Amino acid sequence: MGRSLRVAVAGATGAVGLEMVKTLEKRNFPISELKLLASARSAGKTMKFKGEDVVIQEMTKKSFEDVDIALFSAGSSISKEYAELFRGNKNSVMIDNSSCFRMDDDVPLVVPEVNAEDAFKHNGIIANPNCTTAIMCVAVYPLHKAKGLKRMVASTYQAASGGGAKAMQELIDQTADVLAGKPAQVNVMAQQIAFNLFPHIDSFLDNGYTKEEMKMFNEARKIMHMPELMLSCSCVRVPVLRAHSESLNMEFEQDITPEEAREIIKNAPGVILCDDPANKVYPMPIDATDKYDVLVGRIRQDVSRNDKKGLEMFISGDQLLKGAALNAVQIAEVLNR
Ligand SMILES: NC(=O)c1ccc[n+]([C@@H]2O[C@H](COP(=O)([O-])OP(=O)(O)OC[C@H]3O[C@@H](n4cnc5c(N)ncnc54)[C@H](OP(=O)(O)O)[C@@H]3O)[C@@H](O)[C@H]2O)c1
Numbered sequence: 040m041g042r043s044l045r046v047a048v049a050g051a052t053g054a055v056g057l058e059m060v061k062t063l064e065k066r067n068f069p070i071s072e073l074k075l076l077a078s079a080r081s082a083g084k085t086m087k088f089k090g091e092d093v094v095i096q097e098m099t100k101k102s103f104e105d106v107d108i109a110l111f112s113a114g115s116s117i118s119k120e121y122a123e124l125f126r127g128n129k130n131s132v133m134i135d136n137s138s139c140f141r142m143d144d145d146v147p148l149v150v151p152e153v154n155a156e157d158a159f160k161h162n163g164i165i166a167n168p169n170c171t172t173a174i175m176c177v178a179v180y181p182l183h184k185a186k187g188l189k190r191m192v193a194s195t196y197q198a199a200s201g202g203g204a205k206a207m208q209e210l211i212d213q214t215a216d217v218l219a220g221k222p223a224q225v226n227v228m229a230q231q232i233a234f235n236l237f238p239h240i241d242s243f244l245d246n247g248y249t250k251e252e253m254k255m256f257n258e259a260r261k262i263m264h265m266p267e268l269m270l271s272c273s274c275v276r277v278p279v280l281r282a283h284s285e286s287l288n289m290e291f292e293q294d295i296t297p298e299e300a301r302e303i304i305k306n307a308p309g310v311i312l313c314d315d316p317a318n319k320v321y322p323m324p325i326d327a328t329d330k331y332d333v334l335v336g337r338i339r340q341d342v343s344r345n346d347k348k349g350l351e352m353f354i355s356g357d358q359l360l361k362g363a364a365l366n367a368v369q370i371a372e373v374l375n376r
Contacts, residue, residue, distance in 0.1 A: 041069065041375035041376060042069065042375065043069040043070060043071035044068075044069060044070060044071060044107040044108055044371075044375060045070075045071055045072040045074075045105055045106050045107045045108075046063065046068070046070050046072070046073050046074070046106070046107065046108050046109075046110065046371070047073075047074040047075075047076055047102060047103060047106045047108075047109040047110070048060055048063075048073070048074070048075055048076065048109075048110050048112075049076045049077075049098055049102075049109055049110065049111045049112065049113050049117070049121070050076070050077060050111065050112040050113030050114070050117070050136075051075035051076060051077050051081075051086060051095060052075075052077040052081045052084075052086070052095065053077075053112055053113065053203060053204055054200055054203045054204040054207065054359055055112035055136055055203075055359060055363040055364050056077070056110075056112050056113075056364075057086075058359045058360060058363065058364035058365075059110050059112065059363075059364040059367060059368065060075065060086060060088060061364075062360065062364045062365050062368045063088075063368055064088055064089055066368060066372070068368060068371065068372065068375075069375070072105070073088055073093060074096060074102060074106065075088075075093050075094075075095045075096065076095070076096055076097070076098035076102050076113075077095050077096075077097070077098065077113070078097065078098070078113075079097045081095045081097075082095060082096060082097035083095065098113070098117075098121075100121065100124060103121070103124050103125075103131060106131055107130070107131060107132070108131070108132050108134065108371050108374070108375075109121075109125070109131065109132070109133045109134070110134050110136075110367050110368070110371070111133055111134065111135045111136060111137065112136040112137075112363065112364075112367075114137060115137040115138060115139045117137075118133075118135050118136075118137040118139055118140070119137075119139050121133070122135075122139075122140065122164060125163040125164050126162060126163045126164055127162060127163050128163040129163075131163070132161060132163060132164070132165060132374065133163065133164045133165070134165050134166075134167060134367045134370050134371060135164060135165070135166050135167060136167045136363055136367060138169065138250075138254060140164055140166050141166040141168065141169070141254075141257075141258055141261075142257055142258075142261065143164075143166075145161075145162045145164075146161070146162070146164050146165065146166050147160050147161050147165050147166070148165075148166045148168055148258060148261050148262055149165055149166070149167070149168075149262070149366075149370050149373070150168060150173050150176045150177055150180075150262050150366060151366070151369040151370060151372075151373050152176075152177050152180065152307075152308045152309040153176050153177065153180045153262055153263060154262055154263070154264065155373045158370055158373045158374055159374075165370055165374075167363060167366050167367045167370065168258050168262060168362075168366070169251070169254040169255065169258050169362075170201055170283060170358035170359075170361075170362025170363055171195050171197060171201075171251065171254075171255055171274065171283055171285065171358065171362065172254060172255045172258040172259050172262070173262075173356075173358075173361055173362045173363075173366050174283055174285065174333050174354060174356035174358060174361055174362050175193060175255065175259060175285055175287065175354070176259055176262050176263060177308075177309040177310060177333050177356070177361060178287070178304070178310050178333050178335050178352070178354045178356075179191065179259075179263075179287065179289065180263055180307075181303050181304065181306075181307035181310070182289065182291070182295070182300055182303055182304075182350070183263060183265075183291075185295070185299075185303050186291040186292065186293045186294075186295045186299075187291055187292030187293055188263075188265070188268065188289060188290075188291055188292075189268075189269065189290045189291060189292050189348075190268075190269035190270070190289070190290040191268070191269070191270045191271075191287060191288065191289045191290070192270075192271050192272075192287075192288040193255060193270065193271070193272040193273070193285055193286070193287050193288075194272070194273045194275070194285065194286045195255075195272065195273070195274045195275055195283060195284070195285045195286075196236075196275055196277045196279070196283065196284040196285070196286075196324075197240060197274060197275065197276050197277065197279075197283045197284075197358075198277065198279040198280060198281050198282055198283055198324060198358065199228070199232060199276070199278070199279065199280055199281075200280060200281040200282070200358065200359055201240070201276075201283060201358055201362075202227060202228055202276075203227075205226075205227045206227045206228055206232075207280055207281070209224075209225075209226060209227045209228055209232065210232050210233060210278060210280060211280070212224065213225075213231060213232060213233035214233040214234075214278070216233070217233045217234055228276065229276075230276075232276060232277075232278050233278055234278065235278065236275055236276060236277045236278065237275065237276055238273060238274070238275045239276070240252075240274040240275070240276055241254075241274075248272070249274060251272075251274040252272040252273065252274050255270065255272040255274070256270050256271075256272060279324045280328075281324065281328045281357065281358075281359060282324035282325070282327040282328045282355055282356060282357045282358065283324070283355070283356060283358045283362065284322065284323070284324055284327075284353065284354065284355040284356075285353070285354050285355075286351070286352075286353050287351070287352050287353070287354065288341060288349070288350075288351055289349065289350045289351075289352070290341075290344075290348055290349050291348050291349075291350070292348070293348070294346070294347040294348055295347065295348065295350060296340065296347060297338045297339055297340055297350065300338050300350055300352070301314060301338055304335050304338075309331075309332055309333060309361065310332055310333050310334075310335050311330075311332045311333070311334055311335065312335055312336065313326070313334040313335060313336040314335070314336035314337065314338055315336075316336075316337065320336065321336040321337050321353060322334035322335060322336045322337070322353050322354055322355035323355055324355050326355065327355035327356050327357050328357055329357060329360070330356075330357055330360070331357075331360055331361065331365050332356075332361070333354055333355070333356035333361055334354060334355045334356065335352060335353075335354050336352070336353055336354075337351065337352055337353035338350060338351070338352045339351050339352075
């Protein structure tokens with residue numbers, strides 16, 4: 040690990056920010072000074088880091104004057120407001136969790152297991168991908184490297200945590216209300232989530248897809264350097280507290296058997312093979328929660344085809360970690376190698 044750095048976490052009290060602080064501690068990221076930043080609402084409260092109380096400060100432009108790496112997860116409008124401090128800045132890097140710069144030509148979009156080297160092409164800002172996309176790429180890329188991915192259809196089962204701390208609380212509150220015979224209050228998510236699911240994450244676009252679905256389409260192409268990848272996604276919110284799951288139907292250039300795919304996954308970084316259905320072993324969000332690696336299983340030959348070029352598989356990954364906090368800290372680690 041490289042030199043000790045001055046690190047700021049912008050949005051430290053949020054669902055992603057809390058995990059960032061925990062991840063920096065767990066991975067023993069070398070820090071000479073840690074600034075925890077949030078809104079005025081949180082200023083003065085404390086958070087623990089390595090057993091010490093760190094006082095949360097209200098975020099202002101001055102907060103970043105003496106910072107080497109700023110991990111941003113305070114929402115798009117905040118990222119836009121502060122980006123000017125970093126663009127073109129040689130001394131300080133913003134690793135941003137929002138979606139606002141991901142597709143900019145001068146902003147690398149990085150999943151370290153896939154395209155770590157892109158991180159070094161930054162101009163002050165590096166983007167962390169959409170959570171569902173990051174989890175998908177880490178699982179699919181090793182198969183692509185071996186057999187050439189041609190087309191993919193992804194259906195997602197996304198947890199409340201993808202909507203932030205308030206969405207997680209809404210699932211808990213609605214569940215308690217419905218069980219008590221009371222009507223569910225819908226304040227944060229698009230629909231009632233307790234005892235329900237809905238195919239609506241982010242807003243709808245003219246082509247009938249949602250923004251979340253098109254983020255997967257565009258970002259996967261950029262991360263995997265596959266500008267022509269054929270990909271179609273349906274994103275669904277499910278009443279799971281944390282960790283996203285995805286059903287992936289993949290078509291490859293070359294033949295690939297489930298046995299070959301299992302061997303590739305066993306030897307790939309960032310994934311764990313979890314594929315023994317006879318013993319009820321397969322990826323589930325409850326098992327993926329709090330884990331760094333993405334669980335991969337239910338690997339089988341696609342029976343809708345007459346060849347060996349199609350595979351089905353199911354994955355679960357903690358999107359607050361691999362889809363956000365962990366991936367951001369891994370990018371910082373890459374820069375500090
Ligand atoms: N949840 C996910 O799975 C996920 C995954 C990837 C990317 N992201 C992205 O990460 C960002 C944060 O998501 P989240 O789920 O962690 O949201 P969240 O739980 O709602 O947290 C938002 C954070 O931003 C802070 N904040 C809000 N307004 C602020 C202001 N004016 N000045 C300074 N700080 C402010 C909040 O501080 P207070 O506590 O003081 O209000 C809180 O720390 C979003 O851009 C989101 O799209 C989320």
